[in-house]
Structures are given as C-alpha cells and as structure tokens.
Amino acid sequence: xxxxxxxxxxxIRNAYxxxxxxxxxxxxxxxxxxxxxxxxxxYIRSVEKVENDGKPFLHINLKYVDEVPALTGxxxxxxxxxxxxxxxxxxxxxxxxLGVGIxxxxxxxxxxxxxxxxxxxxxxxxxxx
Numbered sequence: 517x518x519x520x521x522x523x524x525x526x527x528i529r530n531a532y533x534x535x536x537x538x539x540x541x542x543x544x545x546x547x548x549x550x551x552x553x554x555x556x557x558x559y560i561r562s563v564e565k566v567e568n569d570g571k572p573f574l575h576i577n578l579k580y581v582d583e584v585p586a587l588t589g590x591x592x593x594x595x596x597x598x599x600x601x602x603x604x605x606x607x608x609x610x611x612x613x614l615g616v617g618i619x620x621x622x623x624x625x626x627x628x629x630x631x632x633x634x635x636x637x638x639x640x641x642x643x644x645x
Contacts, residue, residue, distance in 0.1 A: 520544065522592045525642055528554075531578060532585040543572035549625040550618055550641070551576055557616050557627075559587040559644060593617070593640040603637040615645030 524547050531539035541547065543565055551563040551574055561577040579586040594600040602608070602619070607628050610617045617628035621638035631638065 519592075519596050521546065521550075521641060522595065524550065525590050525592050528560075528576065528578075528587070529590050531576075532587055537578060539576050539578065540566075540573045541576070543574050546620075546625065547574055553616070553618055553625070553627055554587070554644065557644070587644060589615075589643075589645045591643050593643055600640045601638065602640055604632055604635045607632055607637065607640070610643040611645045615643055617643050 520542065524541050527539055527541045548563070548565065551560065554560045555563055559579060561579045563574055563576050566573050566575045607617065607619065609615075610628065618641045619626055619628060619631050619638040620641055621631055621634075621636045623634060623636055625641070626634070626636070626638075628640075
C-alpha cells in the first residue's frame with residue numbers, strides 16, 4: 517500500500533455510501549487523530565482503538581441524521597505524487613468555510629481554522645464536508 521491515508525479516507529467514504537453503521541480500518545496515530553477531528557466536528561459518533569488477534573484497528577461508528585450521512589464528502593488533497601503545502605495565510609477554505617481541511621503541521625495534525633489561528637502552515641491532508 518503506497519498511501520495509507522487515501523486508504524483510510526476511502527474506507528470511511530465507502531462505508532457511508534454503503535449505509536454501514538460502523539467501519540474498521542488499520543490503526544496509526546495519524547488515522548486516530550484524523551478520526552478524532554471528524555468526531556470533534558460531528559461527522560462521526562465515536563472512534564476507538566481495538567485489538568483483533570493482537571493487531572490494532574480503529575473502530576469507527578458513523579453518524580447519520582434522519583438516515584442521511586453526516587459526512588457528505590471526503591477528499592484526499594495532498595497525494596504522494598503531488599504534495600500540497602500551504603503557508604498559514606494561503607490555506608484554502610473548504611466549501612467557503614463550511615467544510616474542514618486537515619493539515620499536518622509542525623504542531624501536529626490540525627484543522628484548517630486552528631492552523632490559521634496559530635499561524636502555522638503545512639501539508640493539507642484532506643478536505644471534509
């Protein structure tokens with residue numbers, strides 16, 4: 517697997533499209549932090565680290581509002597073939613500020629609003645709306 521973040525994003529997108537209540541994906545600290553941001557923003561119900569046969573996984577409970585997915589779109593922005601880096605004042609707004617951008621910065625993985633407030637730039641991982 518050359519891009520684990522794209523795989524993580526695809527697992528969540530496909531689970532929503534299939535109408536699943538939960539999804540499981542590989543564990544990494546980056547995946548956990550992205551899932552925590554999704555929870556903070558109200559796109560998923562919960563996330564927890566579980567072990568299955570000694571291997572760690574993330575168990576994600578998806579959120580629906582009146583049987584409509586809370587997350588309507590999730591897109592990988594920076595890919596291994598084309599990295600997207602932005603300075604703090606150049607960070608693009610997802611859907612004019614209605615969505616959330618997730619960046620890796622020198623201060624960890626942050627939402628786009630937090631990165632602008634703290635005046636740090638970085639690589640834009642994905643956009644969520």
